[in-house]
Amino acid sequence: MDHKSVAQRVLKDVGGAGNIVAAAHCATRLRLVLKNQDKVDQAAIDNDEDLKGSFLNAGQFQIIVGPGDVNEVHKYLIAAGAPEASKDDLKSIAAKQSSIVSRFIKTIADIFVPLIPVLVGGGMLMALNNVLTSTDIFGPQSFIEMHPEWEGFADIVNLLSAAPFAFLPVLVGFSATKVFGGNPYLGMTMGAAMVSPALMNGYSVAKSLAGVEGSDPMQYWNLFGLQVQQAGYQGTVLPIMLVAFILANIEKFFHKILKGTIDFIFTPTLTILITGFLTFLLVGPPMFQAGTWLGESINWLYTVAGPLGGLIFGTFYAFIVMTGMHQAFPPIEMSLWATGGSFIFVVASISNVAQGAAAAGVALTTKNKKIKGIASASAPSAFLGITEPAMFGVNLALRWPFY
DSSP: OOHHHHHHHHHHHTTOGGGEEEEEEOSSEEEEEESOGGGOOHHHHHTOTTOOOEEEETTEEEEEOOTTHHHHHHHHHHHTTOOBOOHHHHHHHHHHHSOHHHHHHHHHHHHHGGGHHHHHHHHHHHHHHHHHHOSSSSSSSOHHHHOGGGHHHHHHHHHHHHHHHHTHHHHHHHHHHHHTTSOHHHHHHHHHHHTOTTSBOHHHHHHHHHTOTTOOOOOEEEETTEEEEOBOOTTOOHHHHHHHHHHHHHHHHHHHHOOHHHHHHHHHHHHHHHHHHHIIIIIHHHHHHHHHHHHHHHHHHHHHHTHHHHHHHHHHHHHHHHHTGGGGOHHHHHHHHHTTOOHHHHHHHHHHHHHHHHHHHHHHHOOOHHHHHHHHHHHHHHHTTOOHHHIIIIIHHHSTTTO
């Protein structure tokens, strides 16, 4: 291989050295961050006899050269004016070059990939619990009603399956704070505070605020005359992600201005205190209000637009689940059921099946054994109504199945 000639052809086909933001290489591939992907003649690169193909991944245009040869071609690229960067620097540069949507989805994936085993395990146990307690599977009665001796077993399965989702803010608080550059244990502490038993259970908040008959009244803190809801955040995702982002930046600020022993003592104390008050004063109430408005808007949309409204709702339902704001729907569903039926249940069921089908498609097509295992385990639980393992563990992590 004429390494200099290959480097010159690569430069020409990627739009010249001026179109390269940074260049690095791994054992076999050139890794380039480009200013304008439209200037790339990918067909010419893929048809080059000395190259073995190319692809775009995570904002990096990667060209397969081969072991040994890639080092020499990279040297000639740098000599010709391409800016050099390490692999780690290249990742940061690529992240900054990508769109806001891509960066958001990557952040979501970085937060939830470490939680995949928990979500998959909890999801599968929840699916098992649904099988044991649902009617019309083994007969007109549920399995538990037919075999009461299994009731204790089902209760324990239900406890174990519900734990990861009820305490999801604790898990996400740890992972998200780590991604945002803060102390993950402080994030976990805030997550625990948000699901404290001293607060109203998050699953009951929407019903309480809507004044549903039989629901417990919302309790409030009197904070110097300001009424603050004592509401929990069980099962939610977006509030703790925002809290983790705020916490990480507050912690970084105090690390900069405080030094030594003072930093060690007061940084975590002030970080938790300030973040905690911001959480219950500024983060939580708007999220609950947004969920209420969302539910009312969806009801109005379906009333006005009918099936078209259902189509629009279905298109965005998975994104709503991502935020946790779907927990505002039960009061609306209850009123709909009282008048004959709920369109929300139908749309949610179709969306759940779509998430499961996407994960099943990944399981059938991917050659990555780890991803195949996760997708195979998460697809059945999505078909049974528990989409978090499939959504966060597979579809969002890979991006394209989610779309």
